[in-house]
Amino acid sequence: xxxxxxxxxxxxxxxxxxxxxxxxxxxxxxxxxxxxxxxxxxxxxxxxxxxxxxxxxxxxxxxxxxxxxxxxxxxxxxxxxxxxxxxxxxxxxxxxxxxxxxxxxxxxxxxxxxxxxxxxxxxxxxxxxxxxxxxxxxxxxxxxxxxxxxxxxxxxxxxxxxxxxxxxxxxxxxxxxxxxxxxxxxxxxxxxxxxxxxxxxxxxxxxxxxxxxxxxxxxxxxxxxxxxxxxxxxxxxxxxxxxxxxxxxxxxxxxxxxxxxxxxxxxxxxxxxxxxxxxxxxxxxxxxx
Amino acid sequence: xxxxxxxxxxxxxxxxxxxxxxxxxxxxxxxxxxxxxxxxxxxxxxxxxxxxxxxxxxxxxxxxxxxxxxxxxxxxxxxxxxxxxxxxxxxxxxxxxxxxxxxxxxxxxxxxxxxxxxxxxxxxxxxxxxxxxxxxxxxxxxxxxxxxxxxxxxxxxxxxxxxxxxxxxxxxxxxxxxxxxxxxxxxxxxxxxxxxxxxxxxxxxxxxxxxxxxxxxxxxxxxxxxxxxxxxxxxxxxxxxxxxxxxxxxxxxxxxxxxxxxxxxxxxxxxxxxxxxxxxxxxxxxxxxxxxxx
Ligand SMILES: Nc1ncnc2c1ncn2[C@@H]1O[C@H](COP(=O)(O)OP(=O)(O)O)[C@@H](O)[C@H]1O
Ligand SMILES: [Mg+2]
Numbered sequence: 001x002x003x004x005x006x007x008x009x010x011x012x013x014x015x016x017x018x019x020x021x022x023x024x025x026x027x028x029x030x031x032x033x034x035x036x037x038x039x040x041x042x043x044x045x046x047x048x049x050x051x052x053x054x055x056x057x058x059x060x061x062x063x064x065x066x067x068x069x070x071x072x073x074x075x076x077x078x079x080x081x082x083x084x085x086x087x088x089x090x091x092x093x094x095x096x097x098x099x100x101x102x103x104x105x106x107x108x109x110x111x112x113x114x115x116x117x118x119x120x121x122x123x124x125x126x127x128x129x130x131x132x133x134x135x136x137x138x139x140x141x142x143x144x145x146x147x148x149x150x151x152x153x154x155x156x157x158x159x160x161x162x163x164x165x166x167x168x169x170x171x172x173x174x175x176x177x178x179x180x181x182x183x184x185x186x187x188x189x190x191x192x193x194x195x196x197x198x199x200x201x202x203x204x205x206x207x208x209x210x211x212x213x214x215x216x217x218x219x220x221x222x223x224x225x226x227x228x229x230x231x232x233x234x235x236x237x238x239x240x241x242x243x244x245x246x247x248x249x250x251x252x253x254x255x256x257x258x259x260x261x262x263x264x265x266x267x268x269x270x271x272x273x274x275x276x277x278x279x280x281x282x283x284x285x286x287x288x289x
Numbered sequence: 290x291x292x293x294x295x296x297x298x299x300x301x302x303x304x305x306x307x308x309x310x311x312x313x314x315x316x317x318x319x320x321x322x323x324x325x326x327x328x329x330x331x332x333x334x335x336x337x338x339x340x341x342x343x344x345x346x347x348x349x350x351x352x353x354x355x356x357x358x359x360x361x362x363x364x365x366x367x368x369x370x371x372x373x374x375x376x377x378x379x380x381x382x383x384x385x386x387x388x389x390x391x392x393x394x395x396x397x398x399x400x401x402x403x404x405x406x407x408x409x410x411x412x413x414x415x416x417x418x419x420x421x422x423x424x425x426x427x428x429x430x431x432x433x434x435x436x437x438x439x440x441x442x443x444x445x446x447x448x449x450x451x452x453x454x455x456x457x458x459x460x461x462x463x464x465x466x467x468x469x470x471x472x473x474x475x476x477x478x479x480x481x482x483x484x485x486x487x488x489x490x491x492x493x494x495x496x497x498x499x500x501x502x503x504x505x506x507x508x509x510x511x512x513x514x515x516x517x518x519x520x521x522x523x524x525x526x527x528x529x530x531x532x533x534x535x536x537x538x539x540x541x542x543x544x545x546x547x548x549x550x551x552x553x554x555x556x557x558x559x560x561x562x563x564x565x566x567x568x569x570x571x572x573x574x575x576x577x578x579x580x581x582x583x
Pocket of ligand 2: 211
């Protein structure tokens with residue numbers, strides 16, 4: 001199986017500027033992956049505009065299965081927008097975006113790109129977990145009900161099995177005794193851990209985190225990052241938008257610096273965080289650290 | 290562990306505050322004024338013989354009045370059921386991505402809110418004149434069932450359709466406001482889990498919207514209970530019509546109107562209590578449950 005599908009020239013209105021170089025260091029060095037492995041995410045010159053405003057200008061990057069990619073960059077640089085494009089919460093305006101070798105939101109048929117039906121989009125979203133800055137737990141459901149809702153209603157799992165697995169997931173995020181609690185009765189850190197468990201309940205092959213600790217009180221950040229570190233150690237493919245550079249340094253395989261809707265540079269944390277190649281990256285890091 | 294055994298004994302700990310309470314002369318003045326007015330009102334109610342409390346007592350539980358009262362309750366329940374279900378459907382259609390569907394819902398709401406309810410009720414009662422024969426079948430094709438409209442749309446149906454279809458238009462706006470009030474992050478989280486639009490609406494959005502939908506729906510129900518009196522114009526025998534029929538015969542107009550008013554008051558009071566209970570039930574998950582473990 002190959003992830004390389006020929007792109008019909010007419011299919012996607014990419015900006016035809018082939019000579020401008022893709023920023024240095026973009027994409028994971030091919031040596032890091034077994035030859036021929038399908039990347040979990042492959043973005044090629046992805047563009048996204050909201051009316052007149054261009055949120056993503058040119059984003060190219062590759063995420064290898066089992067690796068952790070941290071997206072950093074100033075506010076408004078397009079990190080959230082890019083994550084949302086990956087599970088098609090936003091529709092890209094140009095370029096090409098694949099998850100696990102398949103186009104996001106589209107299918108290719110006889111050389112044409114066609115929009116997917118909502119049902120097919122939903123089916124693909126099941127395989128991508130998403131964790132939000134503001135948790136977005138369902139407030140009218142208990143922690144356990146939050147977790148089993150999608151497995152039971154969407155994956156048609158047996159309720160008893162979903163409950164059993166839901167309890168196991170709660171135990172895994174350290175909340176075995178809070179199954180019956182409503183979100184309003186949990187601390188921010190606990191809510192975010194439930195949200196992670198809820199995403200994991202769908203057995204995703206890719207997890208997206210959008211600033212998962214930004215809405216937390218400082219003393220609660222650690223417990224969430226710890227869960228994410230465990231998840232990374234177990235081999236989950238993760239894309240994490242974060243301002244926690246300590247986490248990026250420890251857990252990331254690749255750190256990507258975005259600014260003004262483009263990927264400025266990408267590389268292993270040791271390089272990018274200590275000896276960035278670009279002035280913009282240096283300026284950002286000096287402000288954050 | 291309690292505060293008492295955690296810290297050294299504090300000065301005055303555990304002793305009630307001994308302060309001179311603040312005086313509220315305004316409350317006293319208002320209390321006296323309202324008390325005097327109320328006494329005057331009661332005095333007039335008791336001494337003005339035109340109220341004829343004896344007659345009120347005679348008819349309050351009279352059989353035709355009770356029948357009318359139950360008809361009012363029945364009408365309210367059915368009309369509100371149509372209104373709520375219709376309102377939810379209309380609200381969902383109104384927010385449909387399909388512009389034709391959304392436009393049709395908009396048109397319905399525009400029409401039913403833009404014409405007087407009394408006119409609509411009269412219209413339904415005279416539908417037999419407009420379409421003498423109604424039939425159910427394939428559009429522009431053969432009809433499967435057909436009959437005389439005056440039999441298909443009896444008085445009760447005219448009353449219920451008039452009240453219910455009109456209510457649906459108002460409920461649609463209430464439901465829509467409730468749905469729009471749910472945080473967009475909820476829909477997003479549901480989408481990210483692979484839930485469909487319909488499932489998200491049913492399982493995630495509507496249950497949360499209920500909290501904002503219920504108080505105005507309670508008001509609508511209370512209002513409907515009183516609005517049912519309008520169908521007395523088509524001689525549907527609800528509470529008001531029942532009392533009207535009596536005073537048309539015995540000319541005891543005032544006491545019988547008081548009978549009707551007392552029943553409306555009693556029924557709306559019951560509804561107010563019910564509304565309060567419902568609101569508490571749907572507040573679930575929004576407030577920490579005090580006094581409950583976990
Ligand atoms: N739904 C939207 N409509 C219009 N503009 C948007 C929308 N979402 C994001 N943007 C704009 O796109 C840019 C990138 O936003 P975002 O992806 O949220 O950045 P980040 O997550 O890096 O802070 C911002 O300028 C933002 O204002
Ligand atoms: Mg963001």
